Amino acid sequence: MLTGHNSASVWDFKAATEITKDRNGIDQVVLRNPQGASARVSLHGAQVTSWRNEQGQELLFTSSKTTFKPPKAARGGIPICFPQFGNCGSLELHGFVRNRMWVIDDNPPPLPANDSDRNTSVDLLLKSSGGDMKSWPHSFEFRLRVSLGTDGDLSLVSRVRNVNGKPFSFSFAYHTYLLVSDISEIRIEGLETLDYLDNLSQKRRITEQGDAITFESEVDRVYLSSPNVIAVLDHERKRTFLIRKEGLPDVAVWNPWVKKSKAMADFGVNEYKHMVCVDGAVIEKPVNLKPGKEWTGRLHLSFVPSSFCSERLGL
Structure with a gap:
């Protein structure tokens, strides 16, 4: 379902939704609000590839070396990891849905009332295929709604339904992938x-001792049973991301730092300085779906x- 779409490109209160193609000819959905903010969602992987504020400033990191070309997910934005996070068994790294072509869902089941009607949104759908079931033999329907608010x-709202027996x-x-000024200055x-x-450290369980997470070297961690609000403070840009x-x-918190980023073909030189991954996730205790x-x-x-302090952020 596309909301706020007007073929005559006349802006309404809900703003505009447009279907375009990226440089490789893959369909993408562009969401805009009346104030000038925007987001782009590729049908390859249902991946958000851009999120810009009212001034047109990009808020998500994407590597200059990424190709946006199937069958590999783009390095950056917001890839969807399902049905696994990480690399284990016969499945692809971080699962396979980020490497599949999704379709626009014209008739999605309704979401609860707290999903605002004052958003511009797109609903995408992926159903299990015969090829995927060879490596992960389960039937599912995965629906994703991406919304851009008037603010x-x-x-992003993901719904996974078990249509298996x-x-x-x-x-x-x-x-x-959040775009930051300098990873060394991020809290x-x-x-x-x-x-x-x-x-x-082979997934060793450790208790965080610092009053905040800062970065001086490679970080690859999964924080467990976390609160529902996380803040990423970028002092140089004088802004804080709220998750x-x-x-x-x-x-999950990740930055590859110097050595690992140099070994990655789709990572530009020194680009590690300008990104941090902070992922809302289900990792330690997988979902068991009946x-x-x-x-x-x-x-x-x-x-x-x-300038907002932690207390005002509700942390």
């Missing part, structure tokens, strides 16, 4: 005192001036 906030389990993440608040799994989530108990049941995971991204 410029970005929301038996239960299945999965892990999940919104692999969110993440809201995860202090939590336990995390350190992927650089609100529902149904996503864990938070036949006919549906799981929902919500992510809401906004930004405020960095």
Whole structure:
């Protein structure tokens, strides 16, 4: 369903939704609000590839070396990780849905009333295919709604339905690449005192000791049983990203730093300085979904001036 779309390009209160093609000829949906904010969503992987504020400033990191060309997901934006996060078994890294072509869902089931009608949104759909069932033998329907609010906030709502005859389990993440001024100056608040799994130490469980997360080297962690509001403070740009989530108990935090980023073909030189991944996720305890049941995971991204203190952010 496309809301706020007007073929004559006349702006209405809900703003505009447009279907265009990227440089490789793949369909993408462009969402805009009346104040000038925008978001782009590729039908390849249902991946948000851009989120811009009212001034046209990009808020998501995308590597200059990425190709946006199937069958590989773009390096940046917000790829969807399902039915696994990480690399295990016979499945592709972070699962396969980020590498599949989705379709626009013209008749999605309704969402609860708290999903505002004053948003410009697109609904996308992916159903399990015969090829995928060879490596992950479960039938599912995955619906994703991407919404851009009148305030410029970005929301993603994922709904996974089990249309299988038996239960299945999965892990999940919104692999969110935030664009930052300098990773060495970034603070993440809201995860202090939590336990995390350190992927650089064979997933050893460690308790966070700092009053905030800062970066001096590679970080690859999964924070467990986290609060539903996380703040990423960018002092140089004088703004704070607020990450609100529902149904996503864990938070993955990642920056590859110098050595690992140099080994990645789709990562530009020194681009690690300008990104951090902070992912709302379900990792430690996978979702066990019974036949006919549906799981929902919500992510809401906004930004405020960095002069806001943690208490006012509700952390």
